[in-house]
Amino acid sequence: MNPTPILQKGLPNRFYATREEFFRERELIFSSMWISIGFASEVPNAGDTYPLEFMELPLLILRGEDLKLRVFHNVCPHRGHILVSESRNLKKFLRCPYHSWTFHLDGQLAHTPHIGGVGVRELKTFDPSCHGMREIRSMVWNDLVFMNIDGKAQPFQQFIQPLEDRWQSYWGKTGPSMLKRSQTDDSIVFELETNWKLVVENYLEAYHLPSIHPELNRISSVKDHEIFIEDQFSGQISHNYSYSSNDDIPLPLFPEWPSDQISYAEYPVLYPNTLFGLQADHFYVMVILPLQFNRTREEARIYRVGEESLEGSFSNQRTAQHKFWQSVFQEDVEAVSAMQKGRSSIGFDGGVLTPVMESATAAFHNWTADKLKHSLNASA
Numbered sequence: 001m002n003p004t005p006i007l008q009k010g011l012p013n014r015f016y017a018t019r020e021e022f023f024r025e026r027e028l029i030f031s032s033m034w035i036s037i038g039f040a041s042e043v044p045n046a047g048d049t050y051p052l053e054f055m056e057l058p059l060l061i062l063r064g065e066d067l068k069l070r071v072f073h074n075v076c077p078h079r080g081h082i083l084v085s086e087s088r089n090l091k092k093f094l095r096c097p098y099h100s101w102t103f104h105l106d107g108q109l110a111h112t113p114h115i116g117g118v119g120v121r122e123l124k125t126f127d128p129s130c131h132g133m134r135e136i137r138s139m140v141w142n143d144l145v146f147m148n149i150d151g152k153a154q155p156f157q158q159f160i161q162p163l164e165d166r167w168q169s170y171w172g173k174t175g176p177s178m179l180k181r182s183q184t185d186d187s188i189v190f191e192l193e194t195n196w197k198l199v200v201e202n203y204l205e206a207y208h209l210p211s212i213h214p215e216l217n218r219i220s221s222v223k224d225h226e227i228f229i230e231d232q233f234s235g236q237i238s239h240n241y242s243y244s245s246n247d248d249i250p251l252p253l254f255p256e257w258p259s260d261q262i263s264y265a266e267y268p269v270l271y272p273n274t275l276f277g278l279q280a281d282h283f284y285v286m287v288i289l290p291l292q293f294n295r296t297r298e299e300a301r302i303y304r305v306g307e308e309s310l311e312g313s314f315s316n317q318r319t320a321q322h323k324f325w326q327s328v329f330q331e332d333v334e335a336v337s338a339m340q341k342g343r344s345s346i347g348f349d350g351g352v353l354t355p356v357m358e359s360a361t362a363a364f365h366n367w368t369a370d371k372l373k374h375s376l377n378a379s380a
Contacts, residue, residue, distance in 0.1 A: 008362045010350035011369065016195040016343040021372075022293035026055045029272055029371045031149040034159045036274040036287045037061070038145045039301055040069055041181055047090040047105060051082075053297075055290050059136070060084055061145060064105040065092070071138040071147045072107055077131050094133075107133035142176050143301070144274070144285055163233060163270060167278060170264065172256025179283055179303040182310050185322040188286075188300040190333050194340035196273065196290035197368065199298065202336050203267065203275050203286075204364055206236050207357040212335050216328050220265065227360045228268075234360040235268030241279055251281040251317050252305045269360075271367055281305060282321060286329075294340060300329065 015021050042050045043063040050061040051074050060074035060083060074083050081098040093110060094103045102111040109132045115123055137148045139156040146156065153159065167175070192199065202208070206225040209217040224240035240263050253262070257280045265279045275286040286300040302322060304310065309318075342348055353362040368374075 008353045008355070008365070010353055011197070011365050011374070012350045013343045013345075013348065015368075015372070015374075016197065016340065017293065019293050022055070022290070024372060025290075026057075028373075029368070030055060030290075032153060033272065034139070034146045034148050034153050034156055035272060036144050036146050036270075036285075037071070037289065038287060038299065039285075040140045040143050040145055041301075042087070043069060045089065047092070048087070049084045049090060049094075050087050051084045052289065053291055056292065058082055059147075062090075062094075062105060062107075066106070068106075069138070069140055069145065070107065071136040071145065073134045073136065075134075076101060077109075077133065083133070103133055107135050109133075142179060143181070143303070144287070159232070162230060163268070166230075167266075170257055170261065170266075170278065170280075171254040171283075174256055175254045175283075175305075178254065178306045180305070180307060180310055181301060181303055182318055185315075185318045186302040186304075188298070188302070188322070188326050188329055190298045190329060191291075192296045192298065192333050192337055193294060194296055194336045195294060195343070196288050196296045197364075198336040198339050199288050199296055199332070200269050200273070200275070200364060201361045202332055202339075203269055204235060204360040205358045207354070208335065212331050213328055215324075229360055229363045233268045233270045234363050235266060235276075236360070238265040238267070239263065241265035249313070249317070251314055251321070252309045253280045254305050269364070271364070275300075277325075284325065298329065298333075300325070 037054055037059065038050060038052060038061055042048075043061055046063055046065050046067055048063045052059050052061070058074040060072045062070050062072060064070060075081065076083055076096040076098065078096065078101050079098055081096055083094060083096055090105065092105070094105065096102070100111075100113050101109065104110050108129070111121065113121055115121060137151045139146045141156070141160055205227075206222045209222040209225075219242040220238040221240060224238055226237050226239070228234060228237060242263065262280050265277070267275075267277050269275050273288040273290070275288065277284040282302055282304050284300055284302045286298055289297040289299060291297055302325065304318065308314075353365065
């Protein structure tokens with residue numbers, strides 16, 4: 001006789017509704033791991049900048065003259081002024097708007113006007129090499145920019161290898177090199193009044209498909225979904241994803257995708273904040289950027305397969321695909337925003353997670369609780 005499935009308690013409200021716990025997450029989860037923050041294709045040229053906010057930290061993605069992408073704290077080491085407030089190209093130097101301290105594009109300090117008095121640009125007691133912009137350890141993987149704030153995380157390849165190994169059975173060895181952005185119908189951005197974890201938790205289960213996503217449920221029914229759980233990621237599998245829903249010529253497929261698995265799709269979360277969708281004809285990434293304990297930004301990009309997929313003959317298909325996912329993600333925005341409001345109620349404090357449909361969500365709760373040194377007690 002099989003044991004009765006156990007309902008697991010969810011994380012208490014304070015993990016969603018307090019700034020104190022938000023900063024604990026920044027210290028105990030986000031600072032010590034590889035986390036995604038953006039896309040390398042947003043800074044294609046030398047001098048291109050992409051400022052962003054992450055957990056109340058101002059950050060800057062910058063392409064140097066050597067074409068290397070770097071991530072910096074977006075503050076001047078002199079007086080803490082924000083260095084770049086909007087995306088632009090810097091040409092040769094980055095100049096602080098406050099006192100005009102100027103930096104090379106690799107972050108090294110170049111000029112310090114009047115540092116020793118009017119017209120005096122140098123001081124014997126001041127070493128410019130010790131006062132450059134503060135760089136953060138970073139890596140680029142398939143256009144996705146990852147950073148590790150404390151610089152102590154495992155080697156990046158060790159972090160990403162389990163996911164690469166899993167997907168090689170589908171997009172093969174050539175799949176990553178074939179990912180292409182169209183730049184016109186590949187970007188989806190939302191700002192939500194919700195805690196970042198609710199976005200992740202919602203993505204990890206198909207339980208809500210019939211009620212929240214009727215159109216998605218039509219082409220990828222909840223009955224055709226199953227859950228998989230690994231140490232560093234978990235998510236859903238669809239065994240009946242319909243990649244072509246109209247009479248247009250289908251978008252190009254990954255050439256090494258198994259012909260008997262064309263309707264297979266995966267939707268994992270790479271902990272803590274990277275959401276993926278892998279299908280035979282496209283790949284999308286959603287970066288979850290926690291802004292404050294109750295504010296989150298979603299940055300999604302859709303990648304098609306090969307240069308052919310960007311041709312005008314596939315314009316209708318790309319537009320329809322983009323419109324479809326934008327609609328799906330919008331439906332999720334409304335759901336997770338309503339859940340955030342519920343975290344202020346004294347009539348709720350975590351609820352329960354069902355043992356089958358929400359097992360990946362439960363795994364994420366356990367992972368988070370372990371990182372935060374919080375004990376989740378199971379209840380029948």
